[in-house]
Amino acid sequence: METVTMTLTSQPELFLECYNVTPDQFAGKSLAEIAALPAHEGKIQWKLGDFFKFDGKAGETAADTKIVVNGDVRRMKRFGQKMSAGEIVINNDTDMYIGGWMTGGKITVKGNADSFLGIAMEGGEILIEGDAQNHVGSAYRGDWRGMSGGLIRVKGKAGNDIGTAMTGGTIIIEGDAFIHVLTHAEGGTVIIKGDVEGRVGGQMVKGDAYIFGNILYPLPGFKKIATVEKEVDGATYTFDQFIGDLGERKTKKKGEIIYGNIYLKK
Amino acid sequence: MSELIIKNGYVFDPISGLKGDKADISVKDGKIVDKVSNKAEVIDAAGKTVMAGGVDIHCHVAGPKVNLGREMRPEDKFFRGEYRGGILKQGKRMEMGFSIPSTWKTGYAYARMGYTFTNEAAMPPLLAPHVHEEFRDTPILDQAAMPVFGNNWFCFEYIKNKELENNAAYIAWLLNATKGIGIKVVNPGGTEAWAWGENCTTINDPVPYFDITPAEIVKGLIEANEYLGLPHSVHIHGNNLGNPGNYKDTIDTLKLAEGTKAKNKFGREQVLHNTHLQFHSYKGTSWADFESGAKEVMDYVNSNKNITVDIGQVTLDETTTMTADGPFEYHLNQLNHIKWANVDVELETGSGIVPYIYDKNIKVCGIQWAIGLEIGLYAKDLMRVHITTDHPNAGPFTRYPRVIKWLMSQKAREATLDTMKWKDKVIAASNIASMDRELGLYDIAMMTRAGPAKALGLSSIYSLTKGADANIAIYNLDANKLPSDPELIEAAFQNTAYTLKEGVVVVKDGQIVAEPPKYTLWTKVNMPENAQVMHDIKEKFSRNYTVNLENYAVFDEHVHNARAIELDVA
Known part of the structure; x- marks a missing residue:
C-alpha cells in the first residue's frame, strides 16, 4: 500500500470542505494533481494545495492508497466522504461529516470527531479514538435512509441522534451517549457501553440496541419480554430484552411480527 | 425599435x-411580425428546429405547497446544488433541488428547455399571495x-341551490381576488x-354535510365556466386518483362534459381538461x-372533441408528490411510510405531501410508466393530449x-423496458411493448406548446402567429435528419441552441x-x-374565515407585472 502524507500549512478563515480527500480521488494521481483538487470554503473554491503540503505517493487504486493527515484540522470537514476503499488516518481532532456516505475502506481518527460521523454510511469501518458529537451513523437531515452497513467504533462518548433511520451495520459507543438512539430505525445494531440519558428506540420498527449502563429515562413504548444471554463485541453478557416501539407500525416476516429490541445489561 | x-x-x-418547412421568423419589438428591415439582427437557424416557446399546462412550481415540500425535503437538494444559472454581471445563482427546485432553478431550467410559460396547477385562494x-x-x-374550486363551500352551496349566475359571479370575484387564470x-x-x-371515490359519493355529489x-x-366564457376550461383532477380500477371513474368524470359546447372568444374548443390522465x-x-386502462380511457378521449x-x-x-387531494x-404514505405533511385550508381546500420513489425495479412503477406513454401513443388528436409529468408528482x-x-x-422505450426487473410483468400488464408508433417533431410541437396554448385560450400570445409574443425555442435538431441515437434527441430538448423571450435571447x-x-x-x-354574492361573501368571512375580507385579496404589489386577459359578461 502506498501512502500520501498531507500536512496542514495554513488555516482557512472559515471551514474547509475536504470532500476530495479520499483514496478514490487520490489514486493514480501525482502529488501535483492531488494538490490541484478543489476544496470549498463557503462558496469560495480553493485547491487542497492552498492548505496542505503533500508527500509520499498515491497507489494505482483506491484500495492501494493510504492517506495520513497531519496538523490541526479542527476546521476541516468531510474527510473520506463517499470513499469506497483504502485507508485514511487523521492524527488529530477533526470536524464534521467524516466518512459520510462511505461504502468501504477504513478511517481512523486519533482525536475527536465532530457531528454527522459516518452518516448514511453503506460499508467500511470508522474508528474514533476520542469522542464523537451528534448524528453518528444517522440519516442526512430529512432523509429516511441512515447508515446501512459497516462499523463505526467511538472509543469515547457521543451526543444525540445515534443511528437515526438506520437500516443496517453496527455502531459501538464505548462511553456514554445522550438522547435519541435508533430513532425511526428499520435495522442495524447500536451498542452503548456507558449510560444513556433516554429516548432509546423511539418509533423504531426494527433493529437492536445494547445498553451496558443505565437508561435514565426509558420510553413507555417498550415492554420487557425475557432475560437472555447474548454475545456482544466479543464477550457474552446477560440482558433484559425489551421489544417495541409498540406505538409504531409493525411489519411481519413469515407470519411473525417484527419488533425492535433493546437489550439492557443486568 | x-x-x-x-x-x-x-x-x-x-x-x-x-x-417543419424552412421559414424565416421575424420579430419586431418583442412581437412576431411578417417582415423586418434588412437592419434586423440575424440568428442563423439552418439545420435547427424552431418552435414557439413551450407552454406547460400543468405543473406545481410555486406556492405554499411547493414550499412546504422544499422545507420537508432538505435531502432533495443534497449533492444537487450547482452554481449555474443567472447572468454573469449579477453573479451566478445557486440552482438547488431536484424534484422541488428553487424558484431560480425553476425559471432557468424551463428556459433552457425552451419553455416560456407555466401554469401553476393548484393555488389555494387563501394563500394566493405566496404563489x-x-x-x-x-x-x-x-x-x-389556477385557484382550486372543487371543494369550495361557496360553490357547493350555489351549485346545490342551482344558482348558476351567483356561482359564476363568485368565481369571477375569486379570480380577481387571487389573480387567478381559471378553474x-x-x-x-x-x-x-x-x-x-x-373521501369521495366515485362521482356519485355524497359530500358529508353538504349533501352534494362530485358529479x-x-x-x-x-356550466359556470362556459357562462363566463373563461379562456381555459374547467381543469380537473378527478375522484379516485391513483387507485386500481379507477379508469371507470375517469370515464364517468369525462362523460360529465357530454353535450356541453365551449363558449369563449379565445379559440378554446374543450369544456373539460383532465389533467395527469x-x-x-x-x-x-x-x-x-394492476394493469393499464389507457386504451379504454383514450378510446373515449379520442371520440369526444370537447375534452x-x-x-x-x-x-x-425519486420525486415528491404534492396535491390538494x-x-x-x-393513503400513499400508508404505502411507503416515508414522511407525510397534511394541510387544511379553511373553507377552500387542503393538501398533502409525500416523497415517492418510482423505482424501475417495482412492477407497479413500470406499469405506471407504460400507461403514460400509451396515452400519448394512443392519441389521435395530439392537439388535445399534452406532455406533462404533473411536476413534481410523477417526476420533475x-x-x-x-x-x-x-x-x-x-428504441428508447425498449431500452428503458430492458432495465426493469419485472419487464415481462410490465409488458403483460400493458400494451407498451406492442406499440411501434414514433411521434415526430410536429406531434411534439402540438403536445408541448400549440395544444396547451390553445386549451388555455392563450394561442394568440404563445405561438408564432403574427402579433404573438416572440417567445421562441431553437433546438439543435435537424428535422430532416433526426439522430438515430435517441439520447441525442433528449439532449437537444434539454438545452436549446437559443431561447427567446419577447424577442430577447x-x-x-x-x-x-x-x-x-x-x-x-x-x-x-x-x-x-x-x-347577493357580495352579501354571501361578507357573511361567510365574518362567520367562518380566520381572516377579514379586507385582508383576503392579494394586494396589487403582490402581483408581479400583471397582464390581464379580459372578458366581458353582460
Whole structure:
C-alpha cells in the first residue's frame, strides 16, 4: 500500500470542505494533481494545495492508497466522504461529516470527531479514538435512509441522534451517549457501553440496541419480554430484552411480527 | 425599435400551420411580425428546429405547497446544488433541488428547455399571495395559477341551490381576488370529505354535510365556466386518483362534459381538461393484478372533441408528490411510510405531501410508466393530449426531454423496458411493448406548446402567429435528419441552441444570458357586481374565515407585472 502524507500549512478563515480527500480521488494521481483538487470554503473554491503540503505517493487504486493527515484540522470537514476503499488516518481532532456516505475502506481518527460521523454510511469501518458529537451513523437531515452497513467504533462518548433511520451495520459507543438512539430505525445494531440519558428506540420498527449502563429515562413504548444471554463485541453478557416501539407500525416476516429490541445489561 | 430575424430553420407551429418547412421568423419589438428591415439582427437557424416557446399546462412550481415540500425535503437538494444559472454581471445563482427546485432553478431550467410559460396547477385562494411572491422570484417564465374550486363551500352551496349566475359571479370575484387564470378542481368533494375523515371515490359519493355529489360539482363548474366564457376550461383532477380500477371513474368524470359546447372568444374548443390522465387510467382490482386502462380511457378521449388531457408521465425518479387531494396523500404514505405533511385550508381546500420513489425495479412503477406513454401513443388528436409529468408528482419537469425521447423512439422505450426487473410483468400488464408508433417533431410541437396554448385560450400570445409574443425555442435538431441515437434527441430538448423571450435571447447554447421582464397572467372578468354574492361573501368571512375580507385579496404589489386577459359578461 502506498501512502500520501498531507500536512496542514495554513488555516482557512472559515471551514474547509475536504470532500476530495479520499483514496478514490487520490489514486493514480501525482502529488501535483492531488494538490490541484478543489476544496470549498463557503462558496469560495480553493485547491487542497492552498492548505496542505503533500508527500509520499498515491497507489494505482483506491484500495492501494493510504492517506495520513497531519496538523490541526479542527476546521476541516468531510474527510473520506463517499470513499469506497483504502485507508485514511487523521492524527488529530477533526470536524464534521467524516466518512459520510462511505461504502468501504477504513478511517481512523486519533482525536475527536465532530457531528454527522459516518452518516448514511453503506460499508467500511470508522474508528474514533476520542469522542464523537451528534448524528453518528444517522440519516442526512430529512432523509429516511441512515447508515446501512459497516462499523463505526467511538472509543469515547457521543451526543444525540445515534443511528437515526438506520437500516443496517453496527455502531459501538464505548462511553456514554445522550438522547435519541435508533430513532425511526428499520435495522442495524447500536451498542452503548456507558449510560444513556433516554429516548432509546423511539418509533423504531426494527433493529437492536445494547445498553451496558443505565437508561435514565426509558420510553413507555417498550415492554420487557425475557432475560437472555447474548454475545456482544466479543464477550457474552446477560440482558433484559425489551421489544417495541409498540406505538409504531409493525411489519411481519413469515407470519411473525417484527419488533425492535433493546437489550439492557443486568 | 429592435428587430430580429431567425433564418432558415425548420419551423413547427401548429397554430399557424407550419409543419417543419424552412421559414424565416421575424420579430419586431418583442412581437412576431411578417417582415423586418434588412437592419434586423440575424440568428442563423439552418439545420435547427424552431418552435414557439413551450407552454406547460400543468405543473406545481410555486406556492405554499411547493414550499412546504422544499422545507420537508432538505435531502432533495443534497449533492444537487450547482452554481449555474443567472447572468454573469449579477453573479451566478445557486440552482438547488431536484424534484422541488428553487424558484431560480425553476425559471432557468424551463428556459433552457425552451419553455416560456407555466401554469401553476393548484393555488389555494387563501394563500394566493405566496404563489404570486414566488412568481416574482422565478426568472424569465410567464406564469399563471389556477385557484382550486372543487371543494369550495361557496360553490357547493350555489351549485346545490342551482344558482348558476351567483356561482359564476363568485368565481369571477375569486379570480380577481387571487389573480387567478381559471378553474381548477381537485378530487371534487373528496378533499372536503377528508376533513371529515372520509373521501369521495366515485362521482356519485355524497359530500358529508353538504349533501352534494362530485358529479353535480363538476357539472355546475363547467356550466359556470362556459357562462363566463373563461379562456381555459374547467381543469380537473378527478375522484379516485391513483387507485386500481379507477379508469371507470375517469370515464364517468369525462362523460360529465357530454353535450356541453365551449363558449369563449379565445379559440378554446374543450369544456373539460383532465389533467395527469396517467394517474386516472388504472385497471385491475388491487396492486397485484394492476394493469393499464389507457386504451379504454383514450378510446373515449379520442371520440369526444370537447375534452383535452395531459399525460402526467412517470419518469422513474425519486420525486415528491404534492396535491390538494389530501386523502390520496394519506393513503400513499400508508404505502411507503416515508414522511407525510397534511394541510387544511379553511373553507377552500387542503393538501398533502409525500416523497415517492418510482423505482424501475417495482412492477407497479413500470406499469405506471407504460400507461403514460400509451396515452400519448394512443392519441389521435395530439392537439388535445399534452406532455406533462404533473411536476413534481410523477417526476420533475426537467425530464420532459426524456418523455419526448420515449414518445419519439421505440428504441428508447425498449431500452428503458430492458432495465426493469419485472419487464415481462410490465409488458403483460400493458400494451407498451406492442406499440411501434414514433411521434415526430410536429406531434411534439402540438403536445408541448400549440395544444396547451390553445386549451388555455392563450394561442394568440404563445405561438408564432403574427402579433404573438416572440417567445421562441431553437433546438439543435435537424428535422430532416433526426439522430438515430435517441439520447441525442433528449439532449437537444434539454438545452436549446437559443431561447427567446419577447424577442430577447435568454438562453444561448444552454447558458442563461439574459433575464428580461416576465408576466403574471390572470383572467379579469368584467361584469356587474352581484349584490347577493357580495352579501354571501361578507357573511361567510365574518362567520367562518380566520381572516377579514379586507385582508383576503392579494394586494396589487403582490402581483408581479400583471397582464390581464379580459372578458366581458353582460
